[in-house]
Amino acid sequence: MNTALSMTVPSVGRRTWITTLIFTAIVVVLPFFISGYQRTLLQKGLLWIPSVFGVYILYSLLRQVHFGQSIFIGLGSYITAFMAGKYSVTNELMILLPLALVVSIVVAYVLGIFIMKRTGFYFAVMGIAVTMVFWSLVYKARTITGGSDGISHIKNPSLFTVPLSDMGLYYFCLIVSVGIIVLMLRVLNSSFSLQLRAIAGDLEKAESIGIPVKRMQRLAFTIAGANAGITGVLLAFSYNYVSPSVFEWGYGANFVQSAIIGGVTSFAGPVVGAFGFINLEFFISTWFANLWEIIIGLTIAIIVVTVGEKGVTGIVQTLFSKIRCK
């Protein structure tokens, strides 16, 4: 079989749900055994999962590289910063999350209309271009956004008017990400995903068997954007600070890199990728900071050349199956 080009998404079976359950159990228990900053890292990983899943959907189903996740993370973060920081309107998660969701859905839909006009290289570059437009406007509109200094002193969030402690926020993030993992697993196993794969496989044929190609592409883009919007809100609350750098395309590229490292032929890919990338980033900056670019760059390049989209999870799976055969 021609493995390098195979990007078939496996179906969600019982094993996937059990794995999800085990993962959830681990992240629920883990904070009791680790220090505060490790919990912050864990929380960041959890929060990245929705965004990486957004990239994952576009990559594994539509085969498009989506560098623009930072737009929606930025939107979510800045909405939070304005509402809970600069203008202190509210720090209620139950207001801010839906608000960010609505804003990112609307923006994603509108952007999707024209970004989705082209595919492949052009789609990727357009993602970057639109991201940079947002970045430069946010950066330059100093009086509103605080310019390069960003917005600090974002209040801690409250849930149903109950203020959340750090631990409380961690568990809220946990619930949100696990919820999104479950939701995304369902999406990936629905007829929607089947038809997206058909679109990626052969656009003309898909159209000729009655699949509304444009609308479904836009919907996929919107789902990705909505996921990132949620990430944005919770990241802003986790660090109590936002700066325009969340809008930079390099930041959005991190999610693509995560997806590649994790692998897009397995559902565990985004989760492994998010945690893998964050830990790699963190430990490289503590151990051999000077080699940061070389290590990350070579890792990804080698993964792409050797196993294609399968990533770390693909390598692990192959190893397991080999062991089992023996």
Add this chain to the structure above:
Amino acid sequence: MSNNEQKPLLITADKLRKYYGEVKPVNDISLEIAQGQVLTLVGANGAGKTTLLNLLTGLIRPDRGEIRLLGEKITGVPPDQRAKRGIVKTFQLEHVFDDMTVFDNVRTACFSSAGKHYSLFKDIEDENEINERTGALIELFDLTGVRDAFVRNLGHGYKKVIDIAMCFAMKPKILLVDEPTSGVGEEEKYKIMDLLMNQIEANNLAAIIVEHDLHLVKELSKETIVMCDGEFIARGTPDHVFSQEKVIEILVGKGF
């Protein structure tokens, strides 16, 4: 033409025109097809056959003219909508979803025909109705043996059959078949054609079949249209049409 009066008109095209600069692949063509009417379309390469089919399916927009389906104007309707309303086309070169199994290929079409594009949260395995229908189609088209194989690993003939099966999954009213036998071996050719014609007859479909093999054409249809430079130049029973000198000149060349 007597057929048309007995059965209701399915599709009418009125003065369709599509120019690409100097090239005029479709030049003011009018066409009427009734339910259950099977037409074959012949013509030299570049006569505009594929362009005509693409105009009917909506992949290309006409410069002028209009198309009606059951009396309803569908000129500006996008191809996916037309497919749902019953105008379905098979492709000249194989167009199938390489990275999916045969079953998934057909299932995709079944989902689409059922209009389930946006059911985001329902597991595909739980959609019993559609899975049953897919299974039935797979059996109908004799694909049971390769049900779970990846399409990319299958041969030419299989891909053609899968393509046709997907079209039938759409519950078509009219089938536009673009050279179903191109690139397929002699033996498979007849098998595919038989399958296709049986299904068309069984469902009482209208069809336009573009075909190069004149022997096949004679066997297949009661009515043939010859196309040249974007115009219809002859129409009638195959025997009648192919006896015309003009037609022979175009199809076979002046040398003979």
Add this chain to the structure above:
Amino acid sequence: MLVKRAGSFIVCLTVAVFMMGAMVAGAADQKAKIPTDPIKIGFVVPLSGVAATLSPNAGINAELAAEYINKYEGGILGRQVKPIIYDEKNAQTAVELFGKLTEDDKVEAILGCLSSSSGLAVAPKVEAQWKIPTLLLESTTMALFTKVIPNAKYVYRIGPDDVMQSIAHVTAVLKDKPDVKTIAIGAPDYEWGHDVVKRFQEIMGKFKPDVKFVYTFFHPFGEAGPNFAAYITNVMQNKPDVYVGYSWGSDGVAWHNQAEAMGLFKAVPLVFDVFSGTAKGEMAREGVLAETRAGNGTFPPYILGYPNSKFTPMIVEKTGVLPTYGMDIHMLTGLLYLKKAYEKAYDLTGQYPTFEMVAKTLDGLSVVGPDGISSMINHQSTAPGMAVGRLHKEKETWVMKDLILVPDYLRIVPPWMTVEQFIDTLDKVQK
């Protein structure tokens, strides 16, 4: 008037110093034992990312600063300094690294953060959560202490503040060109750039209200491969008496090249460059008025006091270049502050100082850093070595001639005044 005020300020300082001396004498009897293991100090410095262009060799220089303290100053309280150096990648990583430094590595103070966003993200968390003495290097403008953490306890900042430097700049410009009528001014387009330009204009207005700012611009900050021709053309068209420029880093190199090629240095009567040097003095131009800041490659290492005479050769030997503006030099200043704070706190209490104690003692300290004497006032270190002079190339190094030193009392906001009040007093200086 102001001289009188400044005089009383100095008297207060002296009295305070004497009182502290008395306290030290009283507490000198029963003292706790000092641990002998090395004292860990965390460094969070940019080694990759955009900020890295502004501070080369930050990692090596952090090590060298620690080495200097160990070798020539006898460590902190006799303990050897062991630097733990991490890469400040972005604001989020900086927060995580501060967490690791305090929770895992158990450092006793942290120095670092070059970019404003890291500083702004980290400072509130230090105050609320980690409560560890923190010296931010360069990072952020005064907004940090006025808006973000108004009641700072643990966070200090080493680096020039916009009021001090603007007063020095205005004074220098007026001294060099008393009849100035028109000024063009340019800075990189980020918060600090906007702040300094605003301050300069404000203070110039106080000193000389009839000066007109004919052209003010902000060029993209840290953009790779910048093209400033449009700005330079506009500056020259407006024919200012003085051009004041704040471009630095890679922007600075490009700006100076392009301005020289287009003849700006010849066309404008006086050019005042705040950042006149990089590692090899690529930005320096003959005859241009420049600020010393720290090191900068613009004055020889022997000018300002003894730490510099030893520290600079150490850096040159290891990296081949002079220490650049800001971080490189301020890391040593920061360590000197910490050394003094630890020792003073120990002297005062007799106990091995807690973080709170160290943080408290830091305020009001004065040290002789590699760039001269600086004092910590209101959590902000005074801009040391704030002198302005004309650049002149002597053999291979650039030196400054005709130094204009602005006295401290003229440029340091006394603790009892707000910035606005202080600026209001400035117009009286002229009279």
Add this chain to the structure above:
Amino acid sequence: MAQTIINVVPEGTPPVGHIFESQQMLSTFLSYIFNALPMVSYIIMLSFSLNFILYISGRVSLTFAGIYLVGAYVTVSVGTYFLGQNFSLLSFIAILLAVGLLGAAISIVVYATFERFLKTDVHRMIATSSLLMVFSGIIKIQWGTTPVTYSAPFLKMGISEVLGNIVPNYYFFMFGFSLILMLALAYFLFRTAWGLRFRATSLDGDRTMAQVCGVNQNIVTAITFAISGMLAAIAGGLYAPIAGASYGIEGNALLLAALTIIVGGVGSIGGAVLTAFIIGIARVITAVEMPLFELAIPFIIASAVLVVRPYGIWGKEFKH
């Protein structure tokens, strides 16, 4: 001191005549063009470096940005080492050509050892962009993170005055150099037998057909990559005296080149040149008149073009 274009007309100036006014406008307009020249020429070369591979072999390869980075740094180092603060035109051109050869070599080596194992466009895009990080890391280890510069050619070439505008001669040199390279490339593609072979394998032609007709695909691809690498390295070398070489310049180069393809279309030399002018001049005008949009303007132009003409202003649709 130069005559000026005059933004602020002093009070009491007599009303200007009609002819003078139009001359003044012409002069302002020219100043926009002149100030945009360095950016224009560097966009032309970089974008075509990317465009050429995309057009001829249908591959997306972002390695050119890394080669641009190497080109800039090597030119600075070699220039400083051999020429110091002296400058002679011929030796500078020799350095540029040498750097171009180096770029070509790097490009071929990277293609042969790495890029040819990549199978889809998406793979190529991701793998080559992560390769950029490796380039940048290596540069950081060798040259550090502070900007380095070799400005002698830029400073020593002097200035010209055109209609009251001061223009460094180096701008003309840089633009001329890039234009000559593009013309040579166009001549090669459209007037020589080898160019015909290239066009035959390009997106315009038919690769299978070309192979049947005896075009050696390997040689064509190797030369394509060599030319692309050469253009990128020379672009770096030409721009380094103006802006210096600094850590991180490859990102900007990559973005501008990619945007130019979106606006200008695949495989269009004329499109690349015109787009470079549009983007360069738009940057210059917004820098002075509307700073809010200065950074965003290239991206806004690209987005707008994509909405109106999905295949670029001068581009046509290619099926990969």
